[in-house]
Amino acid sequence: MHIFVAEDEKVVRRELKILLENALYRVTVAETFDSLEQQVLDARPDLVLLDINLPDVCGFDVCKNLRAKSDIPIIFLTSRTDAMDELNGMLGGGDDYITKPYQASILLARIAAVLKRTRHGEHEHTGTLSCGGVVLDSAGCRLSVGDKGVELTKNEMKILQYLFMHAGVYVPRMDLIEHLWDNQMYIDDNTLSVHVARIREKLRELGVADLIGTKRGMGYRV
Secondary structure: OOOEEOOOOOOHHHHHHHHHOOOOOEEEOOOOOOOOHHHHHHHHHOOOEEEEOOEEEEEEHHHHHHHHOOOEEEEEEEOOHHHHHHHHHHHOOOOEEEEEOOOOOHHHHHHHHHHHHHHHHEEEEOEEEEEEEEEOOOOOOOEEOOOOOOOOOOHHHHHHHHHHHHOOOOOHHHHHHHHHOOOOOOHHHHHHHHHHHHHHHHHOOOOOOOOOOOEEOOOEOO
C-alpha cells in the first residue's frame, strides 16, 4: 500500500516516513508544495496524509481540488485543533482528521481503518452470484430461483452479497453490520435481525426454506 505524505515540517515528515515504512507501507514524501495536487495524482497513492498549513497553499484547497478529480482517501494530519477546522475538513472531502501531536499506534490504526473502508468497494461483486441454486443479481437487487424472482432492498442485497461471497463460512453478525456501515447503510444488531428475517421470507416465496443457517455465537452462513 502506497501513502503520500504532504507535510512541511522536516522533523515530522521524517518521523512519518520512518513510521510508515516500518509498518510496511510504501511512502512518497512531498519535498515541494507547488502543484501539489498534480504530484499526488502522478504518484497514484492509496492514501494521502495532508497537513493544512502548507507553504503557499492550504490543505483544504488541496483536498477540494483533489476531490474534483479523484476519490483517493485523504486524512488531514494537522496541529489545528479547532472544531470548525475539523468540520470544514470532513465536509470538504476528508476521510479523517487527526491532530498533532499524534500517537503512532493510533495514527496507524486510523490509516488502516480508512484504507479498509475506502478500498472495500473496489472488490465488491457487481454481477451475479449463486449458492444452492439461488441466484443473486447484485446490480439489479434481485433474487431468483429458475424463472421465479423477488426484489430486494439495497440492505438485503448487501447482506446476501456478503454471505454469498463467504459461502460455507459462518459470518459474524458484527462483520455484516460493519460491511453495511462501510457502504453508508446505518443499521444496528436488531435491525440486522429484521433484515435477515425478511430475506428468509423472500426465500420462502421462492420455495427455499433453509439457505441461510444460523449458529449461536458464530453468525450466519449460506
